[in-house]
Amino acid sequence: MSFSNIRRILSEPVIWIGLLVPVCFVIFMCCGTYSAGFSDLLNPSPMLAAVLKLRAARLLCAFVVGGSLAVAGAACQAALRNPLAEPYILGVSGGASVGAAAAIILGLAMISEFFIPAFSFVGAVFALMLVLGMARCWAADTPASIALAGIVIGSMCSSLLMFIISISNSHELNGITWWLLGSLQPSGSMLLAFSAASLLMATLLFTLLGREVDAVTFGEETAFSLGADPKKLSYILLGVSSLLAACSVAVSGIIGFVGLIIPHIIRNLFGSQHRRLFPLCMLTGGIFLMGCDTFARCIFATRELPVGVITSFIGGPFFLWVLSRRRAWEG
């Protein structure tokens, strides 16, 4: 391997953001009510060891969910040629949550924990199809109208969710409420492992398809002329991102805006080419949600906030900023 090759690899942002992941992981491990120094990490007391184990599992979970949401957001934005697209805004997360609640109330979640992500996936795809169908009926595939349709479907999903909660008996209610609280403390390791595997496979697939994804953002005709298959590619992108969104909803409930914030920041810092964007989104989305969750865990000494509160607090103004910037472009 020549010197220039080594230099090229070292200058690749994926490498050093990849190195940043374990650094952040260790720092976030130390934060919390039961604070620990770096030296304690190497030689913990039994009490601290138990706390650290919990924290590690939770950080891992945050990384997988954050990465999934960011990659799904980037994929939706490319497939729909819409910088506002994101699983939460598109109503996909809402659909997934209804699916998951249905799995719990039907008692299927007791049979196997995989019924939750399976039903989430069905709900997510169903919501996505409704949103795209609505936008097409209005004969306007514009970014704002798709976002609007997503908001409508999302709020209908949340009322459906409330309906499910109101008719459920106390035993099922317990399950739904626990899941709805959306803690990133993983309940089952199998589900988390499945989500992590999906995330890795999806990122690898999207990265290999990166150049075609670039072409797809220029519209079907241009993409077709360049040699991509825009229809097939859009189905792959939307289908796989629905799976990622469904997994993260099944693991941790609805967490909004990660898929909007992260791809925008990465594009501004490292450019838009999807071969680089997808792996960077996975890593940065993971770091971002680990950070948000650590903040949610530590801000009040005696209680913790749901992490979705933090991401929405950051994401709402960010959404408005992106919207206003697009106005400036188009006008």
Add this chain to the structure above:
Amino acid sequence: MGRMNCNEDLIAANNITFAYQPGKQVLNGVNFRLPKGSVAAIVGPNGVGKSTILKILCGYLQPASGEVLLEGRPIKSYDNLERSRLVAAVPQNIYAPIPFTVEQVVKMGRLARISRYSRLTREDKEVIARTMHDLNIAVFAGRAIGELSGGERQRVMIATALAQEPDLLLLDEPTSHLDIGNSARVIKALINWQRQKGSSILIVTHDVQMAARVCERIILLKNGNVLGDGNPHQVLTRESLFQAYGHGVSSFISPIDGLPVILPDLPDAEY
């Protein structure tokens, strides 16, 4: 072997019909063939199906009946990559929602020529640099495509199509957003490229003066049919233009280049 026996035509449209909605026929049996190395234009009134023909010729739309032969083979039988190395199309509407830089966009022209597991070769980079230079867009290579004006964006998309190094370049209104100077520069770059490569260009345009000057072959469409097909002198006559556009025109031969100049009759000019 088979390919050589068929004919010398690069692309042939055989009796093509098309309708976006049932009952509303856009094309009713369009026939023409384009030999290798030719420059042709399709002209005709608004909504006559000019852009639709381009979309069918590049294989994006399937005709309701009839077929398109690319080098003697039905275009349907080509796979995406194979076809993209032969035909490049620049549509009229260009979306650019994601802020790619101009250089990144032109690089996409090499999509069909590089494996997804490899990087751009030195040859790829040379082609990209040359087309960016030819279309005078190298100066804003690092700017985001969304920030460009319509004309600049149009040049970027033409450069991307040239980077594909196709045998047939299909252009839908390539100069609609360009001023006189840039329009002339783009046309010159296209013609130079066409002569060097021996490729073919088919342009859909409303600009009959430009078509008369640049193309040895003009196809005039009316109501989804070919009304005239031949050199500018044969096609751009007063009679056939009146028939096509339903409006009187004056036509005279320019003393400068000996080619027809078309002026629409306006109220002032009718005395």
